[in-house]
Amino acid sequence: MFVQLSAGTSHTCGVKVDQTLACWGAFRGAPGGLYQQVSAGSAHTCALTEHGTVVCWGDNAFGKCRHPGGADFVQVAAGGTFSCALRRNGLAQCWGDDSLGQASPPEGVQFRQIDASPTGHACGVTVAAAAVTGKSGSKSGNGGGGDVVCWGRNFDGEAAPRAGPFRQVSCGAYSTCAISAVDDTAACWGATRTSSRGPFYELVIAHAHACGIGADGGLQCWGSASGAERVPDGFQVA
Incomplete structure (x- = not known):
């Protein structure tokens, strides 16, 4: 049984009930030890150990597996050619490819959750x-907590968030979606701008589709509906 899952471009990893890791697909290897959370990227994986340290493995192009030191991390997020992690003090740290500013989070901004x-x-x-001073940084909202701040690639408006406040954000290939902190509905921007009705407990966006889990455990998906993104039988489609 698993307590957390993460799907990358061609592999999936999960944290089991006993806190060990399992990965399958194109990249099956997983280090031993106990973990709190795992994030599967395009060709690499990062995980948060039970002690709050970060471990990354897989393709190390651009140095995206050269994780920072310290035992004060609370979340990891593996992207395509870069990786990010969130420290206990709310500050994000990213490493790897920074050609689009994706490894340069805004300075001094405290986050409760991040995604890559x-x-x-x-x-x-x-x-x-907080003021946004990072490279390519942009901010949503009216200055209150729970705004979404994005940095890096913005060719399709994926790093130009809508007004908040929000409580969870998910970054897809060319779009971003977030759950409203007011009514739990989804808002999306970038190449995929359509949003589902909600309300949602959690959501995730991929290349051209998004799915959300409702308060009743039901599943709603929208966007492209071909292949693996089709909703399984017995689940709700928005």
């Missing part, structure tokens, strides 16, 4: 209002 895309942008939900 396979194509070169990252976003986070803030703890409180």
